[in-house]
Amino acid sequence: MLAAPLAHASDTYKIAYIDPLSGPFANVGELMLLHVRYAVDDINAHGGLPGGQKMEVLQFDSKLSAQESQSALQAAIDQGARAIVTGGSGSSVVAALVQSVSRWNQRNPGKELLVLNHSSIDPDMTGKNCSFWHFQTEANTAMKMKAIANYIKKTPQVQKVYLLNQDYAHGRQWASYGRQLVGLARPDVQFVGETLHPIGRVKDFAPYVANIRQSGADSVITGNWGQDMTLLLKAAGDAGYDLRYFNHSAGAIPGTVLAVSQSKVGQLTWVAEWHPGEEGVPKAEALAQAYKARTGKDFLAPRIDMTPRLLAAAIAKAKSTDTVKVAYALENLQYDSVVGPVTMRGEDHQLLLPQVVNTIAPVDGKTVKVGWEGTNYGFRTDAVYTGNELAQGTQCKMERPGNAS
Template identity: 40%
Template sequence: MTKPPPFSHPQAQPAAQTAVARHTVRPPRRRWLGALCSGALVLFAAWDAQAANPLPLQGQTVRIAFIDPLSGPAADIGRNSLRSWQFMAEHKSGAANPAGVRFVVAGFDNKGSPQESLNALKAAVDQGFRYIVQGNGSGVAAALSSAIARHNLRSPERAVLYINYAAMDPELTNEKCNFWHFRIDSDTAMKMRAMTGFMAAQPELRRVYLLNQNYAHGQQFSRYFRETMAQQRSDVQIVGDSLHPPFQGHDFTADVRNIQASGAQALATGNWGADLRDLVKALHKQGVYLPIYAYYPALKGVPAVLADTAGRMPVYQVAHNHSNQPGPIHALAAAFRQQHGEDLTIYASYDGIEMLSHAMAHVGSTNPAQVAGRLSGMIFKGFNGPVQMRADDHQLLKGLYVSRWQKVDATYPRSAEETGYTFAPVQYMDATQISGPTRCQMQRP
């Protein structure tokens, strides 16, 4: 087998050195940013008006049903996510939000099953919950979105609003979009534009291996990687494309051998949770330290496994945040770590509570129908600055970081899972660089 040419891996650079490259102004972005800034001025004016009548809903409680795996092989991720939402609800309740409402988040175990999720939804609605949060699994998301739309059509007096914080199937805000579904994570097409855009800028990179879980998310990761990379760099070869059963204790030994034999210079994977941890362990055991490009290496347990490789494995994360995120979320992440002994990884929980509280303050009500109407098209302050809920499809538009696993330093001192390593940003792409047109034909009530 011919030895592949050397492949250099880009190192993290201080933000000041990369700002010009990351924020080159293009006409489409200028129009979008102008609209966003104009909308932000309107929003900030609305906040000033709210200040004259502070806490209009003081004393009211908003109950949110969290429906995700709390048992089974993905339970560790589900429980961390639940704690994230509960933590944000606690810290942004009462006087900490413009509406003055108290948020309460209760967990419902769906065991990762669409049918169990529908059972949990019925139980939550019967118990009086009118706000639903879910993220793990696009199949679950599709089932919930459809069921909520039907329920709201039949029982508008008991309308339910659904916040999707992590299910990334693009169809959820395209062919399967509906008025009651709001996604506050980027879809996989958006994340793939960021990932392949970063990878395509590395001229030495020519051979990539794809390894994913064999369900909708993993299949879509493979499909969108192939399609988007072909648009970016037609010379990049996919030298392997493997799928494996998700969350069944898969042995990755043979997969690692296949990766080695393929001559791959990098591995791209949508794996998460135990399947990503076990993959990293298998690579480390066989001494294979090629770069990994992934969405979820910061999720619970993965940083600790990566630390065992002593920095020999270059890992790049595509996400809305990094380990040293500035702003108000910085102190909240530190408080979460102190309270729970684990990292805050679901930063979307901040955006979810924030957008609900501002919408409720604006309409002066906690009624889901009124809140949904205000959320549609709303600009609000997310954890990383102003963001917009696109009215056409209810997809939140916000930027993405590519961050690299490295030792902590003076610029990025906060480590992931107290390992002494961190995810340091090497590139930022705003919403105009990653978002595309929508095919949603939304039916509004």
């Protein structure tokens, strides 16, 4: 059974957004949803998919729960979704979604769905647990940590490192790759302690900061995000503890720059495909300005905006909305994004996109020219790496449908 032809413009191509829209990370989920909606509205404003078919976003609250996400998935299927956009619920939740979609697709030929994952970066999802139906549109944990390790290699001030992370799949992997890759880049670095804490449930990080201080650490490798990052910054600032933090994406989360500015001490270095105010990336800057003009909000994540655009490009390449054909078209898709050329690696469905190591720092008119979140703090570019420079090997043994036609 094939999908409705593209020429049937009256039928929308439905994308189900499943991410946290309530609870401690609701602000993150709302930001991600706004990025997706903006991109879909822009695609539709420029004619939609081939044949004039429009894209439509259905939204569901994952509540950071695998069970809630499963309920949302069933509701999305009932409402005719063809693709799932997710990533902000954590790697374990997204992995469960991918498994459920894989089972659904096996049992319901002709009604398959794709999962496009913009933010859950467990390398196993494009490694030993890879799925033909899952596409990763963000650099994974190993790629991001490699970029940070390359930077730490050139930063002799980093001597003693503490690993503080959320107690779930991503937090554990951020710690593991930090110890492994930073250790390889800087064998002289001492790892002086390691702690995992419940995700989204710690209200006061002062006891954790006290433990870090007792260890003598000058730096913290932390995968924390959302309130778990801002509360950590606050606790260290209240204690007057001048720490370096190395993180994957916290700078793109609302409130982080404000928290750094209020803490007065410490510096947060993170890695992403782009940061606000980055020079030499005019397309991203133009998109950020257009986004702000239309939504009134700050634009922070080109990869999330890019996710539905990659899907639309694959549909155009496949000349079909048939999910199997679209999945094959996504494999090895090359796309000229606002942050430069990107490639969806066919062997494991890992997007290869640039990564920028940058630090939240005071505006100085030279390396940091624009303040953010109403503060005099912005982003300083420290290093830029291409997707190919950070690409890792993969354990993926992809099982593909036998017939793409």
